[in-house]
Amino acid sequence: MTDQAYNFAYLDEQTKRMLRRALLKALAVPGYQVPFASREMPMPYGWGTGGVQVTAACLTPVDRLKVIDQGADDTTNAVSIRRFFQRTSGVAVTEATAEATIIQTRHRIPEQPLSEGQILVYQVPIPEPLRFLEPRETETRKMHELEEYGLMHVKLYEDIARHGEVSTAYAYPVKVEGRYVMDPSPIPKFDNPKLNDSPAIQLFGAGRECRIYALPPFTKVVSLDFDDHPFQASKAEHNCDLCGCGTSYLDEVITDDQGSRMFVCSDTDFCATRQAEGHRGRLSPEAA
Amino acid sequence: MTAILTGGFADPAPQSAHAFRALLEAMARPGRIHTVLGAEPPAPLSVAAGVTLLTLTDATTPLHLAGAYDCADLRSWIAFHCGAPLVSAQEAQFALGAWEDLHPVTQFKIGDPAYPDRSATLIVEMPELTATGARLTGPGIAAEARLSLPETAAFQANRKLFPLGFDVILTCDKRLAALPRSTKVEAN
Known part of the structure; x- marks a missing residue:
């Protein structure tokens, strides 16, 4: 049953156009965080408002939507977002990864390899990989501009100096097409290799932080590491x-x-x- | 006069959603050609370019019309259906025209080093659009793709600016393809 009081997929058309323009620019510059005018959604920040807005902008009436939270279809966050789109857009939903055309995810990439025609939408809490190293947006923006990513390697090195290995286990930073360092959202680093060369489109939405970024299919995504401490998906x-x-x-x-x-x-x-x-x-x- | 009032989306939410998915897939997979429906704009605008304007432009997106596309009918149609302010090439967020009329393409915004997204998107009307010709490689392309581009030199120069540069949507009749700045272009 669709709630007729709302536009298809909840958001108004002007908002969707704004989101859609940001998504196209995000695909054109893989890994770069495009600012967008994030809207107040009928759910709290931290519940996937960025992912929900990206999904709403991409959804068509013939899509089949899957929503997962930490890999599970049946947790509160996944169930409420799935019901939100059932009510506001009337799209078909599924739990089967292979049958879904759009998969909104919180913190996992499905085990089953994705295929062409599928879109994976990530919910992102902190899109800026350098944020915990440099709190000022003006500075991190400059660091991306100048490809000044030495600080990130220092952080990974300090992990090794303290623990004997890179102890970062989730939100493990990646470099996209040799240019932008990107936060893959808090997926376990076990999932990082699946970011690389995927046949599906991967879109990232951070609602509170007002950023959208994207990985087109078949994009080179490399987890940061050192020659003597190569990246390991654990x-x-x-x-x-x-x-x-x-x-x-x-x-x-x-x-x-x-x-x-x-x-x-x-x-x-x-x-x-x-x-x-x-x-x-x-x-x-x-x-x- | 009535021709100006008609030709927009009859049912905007689902029609623009389908159109955007075609644009998203096109931008994500450079060289792939998609067919779109839903707009019936006045001549000389193609269906695909009309759909692109209806889906992406509104009162917040300065638009530049080049050459034959800067005509009274089209100005009125865009004013009614999109409301995009018409501006010079240097100020444009979107530009519409035939390739030769958009020249020199270096006049368009390529973004700011801190904000490479603040760049123009060119909607290029093509006499024909086929998956032959120039060789495309880069993000979104598994091995290589082919697309009948109007030229290669301008796109190679644009690629050298990465992450700055303009992005291109190529339209012909009901079909469209895209060429983001990230794509490497080689002459056949």
Whole structure:
């Protein structure tokens, strides 16, 4: 049931045109953060207002939308954004990664490889990768202008000096097409290799910070590293306890107050699909 | 007079959404040609260029009309359907015209080193548009793409300015393709 009181996909047409112009410029300069006039949305900042505005600007009536939060289709953030678009645009929704044409995500890239024709929309809290190193926007803008990214390497070096390795585990900075250093949003660094050379369009929206940026398909995205400390995509050294997968990104779940824990795929659609195919993990119920 | 009032989107929200997806895919995959529908602008404007104007321009986007496109019918149609202020080439955020009328293309905004997005988008009306000719490589292109560009030298010079530079939407009849500043162009 579409709420007729609103325009298609909630936003008015003038706002969508503003967003659409910013998205085209973002695609033309991969990795560069385009300022845009972010609107007040009917949800609080931090709940994906940037991603929601980007999705609203891209959505057509024939799209099939998937929304995930940390890989899961069934958490509060994912459910409320999915229902928001069902109410305001009437588009079809799905939990299956392969069936979706637009996937809005908070902090994960689906395990199943994306394909041409799909758009991945990221919700971004802090778009500026240099922000925690240099709080002044005037300075970080100058640093991007001059390609002055030495400070970021110093930060990664300090990680190595303190911990013996780069301890940054999420929002791991990347360099796009050899030019702009970009924050891939707080995805685990396990997902970083999937940013590179993807056949899908990747769009990033930061509502509170009023920035949009993008990666066209088949764009070179390199995680920053050192020759003697090459980038490593890490995950928990376990198999999924429900589907037995040894290569997916895992969540650790505490199951009682005796220290018991289990590891499960963070991508719920991926895990459910594998279980339906008959894969079993350590804690799977016995077959009936 | 009535020709000026008609020819816009009949149902703007879904029609502009479909048109924008074509533009988004075109800009994301340089050289790929998309077909768009929904606008019936007065001559000499093509359907694709009309759809592009309706989807992207409004009262906040200064527009430059070049050559034969700077005519009374088109000025009135744009005033009614888009409301874009008409300006000189140097001030334009969008520019519309045949390639030769847009020359010299170095007159258009290429953005500021701190804000490379503040650059012009050229809507170039083409006599024909096919996936042949100049070789395109760069972001958005898996191996290479081909597109019938009006010339190559101007696009090579534009690429050298990266991350500054203008972006181009090429239109012909109902079809459009895009050439962002990030694309490397080589003559066939």
